[in-house]
Amino acid sequence: MAGEIFRxxxxxxxxxxxxxxxxxxxxxxxxxxxxxxxxxxLRRLGEGRVLAGFAGSVADAFTLFQRFEExxxxxxxxxxxxxxxxxxxxxxxxxxRRLEALLLVADREKTLVVSGAGEVIxxxxxxxxxxxxxxxxxxxxxxxxxxxxxxASETAVEAMKIAADICIYSNHEIRVEKL
Numbered sequence: 631m632a633g634e635i636f637r638x639x640x641x642x643x644x645x646x647x648x649x650x651x652x653x654x655x656x657x658x659x660x661x662x663x664x665x666x667x668x669x670x671x672l673r674r675l676g677e678g679r680v681l682a683g684f685a686g687s688v689a690d691a692f693t694l695f696q697r698f699e700e701x702x703x704x705x706x707x708x709x710x711x712x713x714x715x716x717x718x719x720x721x722x723x724x725x726x727r728r729l730e731a732l733l734l735v736a737d738r739e740k741t742l743v744v745s746g747a748g749e750v751i752x753x754x755x756x757x758x759x760x761x762x763x764x765x766x767x768x769x770x771x772x773x774x775x776x777x778x779x780x781x782a783s784e785t786a787v788e789a790m791k792i793a794a795d796i797c798i799y800s801n802h803e804i805r806v807e808k809l
Contacts, residue, residue: 639671640763640793640800641683644771646758646782648669649808650736652681653786655763656803665737670804676702679737680709686731692790694720694731698744699743709737713750721748744777757789763771763797764773765792783808 641654653673655724658666672683680702684691697719701712713735733744741758743751756772770789774780780788794800 639669639761639768640759641671641685641761641789642759642764642767642774642786642789642795643681643683643734643757643769643773643785643791644782644789645736645741646775646780646785649782650738651781651786651808652683652734652736653767653783653790653791653804654683655759655790655800655808656805657799659716659799659800666804667801668765668804674807675735676707676712676737679707679809680735681737681809682733682735683760684731684733685764685783690731691733694733694748698733698735708739709735709740709742710752712742713742717744717746717748717750720744720746725738734758734760738808750792756776757785760770761800763800766796767793769778 644651652669658669675682690763698716701715705711735742757768759768767789770792771785772787774785788805790804793804
């Protein structure tokens with residue numbers, strides 16, 4: 631399996647009203663082999679006030695979750711400041727910059743995509759997604775937000791189902807966290 635392309639996930643954040651939901655599928659694929667169906671790719675951080683999901687290497691994601699939680703503590707749960715500081719460390723630290731993952735994080739006010747290239751992106755709209763099936767989930771969520779009255783968590787689940795029907799690297803083992 632050395633040198634195989636690792637594809638593992640769809641993570642979606644949806645906002646509606648005063649609710650934010652983060653959804654993730656459970657599939658982990660290495661090359662053309664399904665390795666796991668029920669992986670948990672979501673975490674509650676910052677004493678439960680921040681939702682985080684990852685796409686990429688699991689070991690790398692755990693390292694990033696730990697570092698991000700430290701930044702949240704250091705910056706008193708200020709999501710943007712913690713994300714910017716993590717991105718700076720991620721880009722400049724010799725060990726961290728080798729990590730292969732993306733983070734999607736959200737609190738009650740903001741949703742951010744954080745990458746190892748130093749990007750901290752706040753989407754303009756009420757949905758954001760990362761991972762192999764992210765584009766499919768994002769398109770479905772945008773349509774559902776526009777044309778239905780579903781809640782944030784209902785929208786996230788339905789959009790994830792659509793993504794799983796299209797993306798071979800995503801599945802219907804969907805987990806949702808909400809604030």
